[in-house]
Amino acid sequence: MKEAKEIFEKYIAGKKLKFTNQRNLIVETFLKEEGHISTEELYRKVIPKAPSIGLATVYRTLKLLAECGLAHERNFGDGQTRYEHSYEHIHHDHLICTGCGKIIEFENTDIEKLQNEIARKNKFKAYAHKLELYGFCNDCKK
Amino acid sequence: MKEAKEIFEKYIAGKKLKFTNQRNLIVETFLKEEGHISTEELYRKVIPKAPSIGLATVYRTLKLLAECGLAHERNFGDGQTRYEHSYEHIHHDHLICTGCGKIIEFENTDIEKLQNEIARKNKFKAYAHKLELYGFCNDCKK
DNA sequence: AAAAAGATAGAAAAAGTTTTTCATCGTCAC
DNA sequence: GTGACGATGAAAAACTTTTTCTATCTTTTT
Structure with missing residues (x-):
């Protein structure tokens, strides 16, 4: 801080x-x-x-x-x-319900590992990322 | 269509x-x-x-x-x-260089699988996603 | 110290995007 | 045809964000 x-x-x-x-x-x-x-x-x-x-x-x-x-x-x-x-912060990735606007935060280290790998393959030095999944939450599904 | x-x-x-x-x-x-x-x-x-x-x-x-x-x-x-x-569309994931603005597109099926898993765990029906990695490309690294 | 230069802050105005209102129009059922 | 109801376009309104303007504060220069 x-x-x-x-x-x-x-x-x-x-x-x-x-x-x-x-x-x-x-x-x-x-x-x-x-x-x-x-x-x-x-x-x-x-x-x-x-x-x-x-x-x-x-x-x-x-x-x-x-x-x-x-x-x-x-x-x-x-x-x-x-x-x-975004400084030394756990990264919150988001599930965004386009039905009701609800936002669910999640973390997944496996995905982060894959991201780092992709960055490395592309000779890219990544310092941040944003991952958002759009869809419908349980309440908004039909 | x-x-x-x-x-x-x-x-x-x-x-x-x-x-x-x-x-x-x-x-x-x-x-x-x-x-x-x-x-x-x-x-x-x-x-x-x-x-x-x-x-x-x-x-x-x-x-x-x-x-x-x-x-x-x-x-x-x-x-x-x-x-x-967002209907039957290829998803573009992006590496975005904040140094020079270059954008590299990529796809990674492993990440997509993990995303689907996360959606399922959260009882979420996802139809689209956005993944962006921010960083510096090879030319912009110091 | 005093003056000059440069940056900041707050208030208000302006700009720009999105939503709402309103009167009118079109469509469908009866 | 008549009535009911949603849809439309134009304009107004509502909001968010940026810009302008003037006074103030710092820093630098003289």
Whole structure:
């Protein structure tokens, strides 16, 4: 967690930007979060700690987080972009029910091994992946 | 392709909706499309054939297509939802180089088998998947 | 120190996408 | 034909996200 913030600080410094209180607060709050969070939701979590903060700042900071690879954008079709942190994190792969929108998370080390193999075969150095299965959950099957 | 349209017709009939000319035209145009298409893009393809058609109708029809499982929503972060048909379609899995943007396509039947297994374990009926590996290609490695 | 330059933040406006409303039209059953 | 009901197109509305603008804060330069 501390390391993740350091990555952000370095990225910021490298672009000659500033590590401000607002950015610090937003990044910290984001990194504490475990699931996928929308900008609006993160904004609401930050407001109590800094009531004057602007929604635009949260948007801007999440963008920076995505740029430096600490966050990944996801979209589950509810109209809002969600972010998930991707640093030293167990990877959540998703089963997405297109019937009711339910999302089931799963992990599978066998698949990850195969992925690494594929990357190696293609002389590719992979640092992240996204696997989504679309279908119908038990309740939505007919 | 013909079958796909039949699925749509049945779905429509089941909901006691009507298979109108507009819906027919939109569905046909959509099914001919190979990549992922946005509502706006589909709208533009339909306009020449039926100039009076409304954008809202295209939105509504794509929604129906997604509901019945023939299309599914994707989002590549450009602000527009894109649709891809998912009926009897080859799945493209991707290695995406975040260094130079190169995209390598691959297929791996072992991974697909594992995916089916996961779906089954979760009582999930999967009809499509998306697998993306992010990393650096051989040229972009340091 | 003071001034200058550059970046940030918040508020509000703008832009852009998607959904909803509404009046009208078409279709089907009776 | 008449009535019922869904579908349609146009416009309005609702939302999410980005941009603009001005004031403020840092850092650097003089």
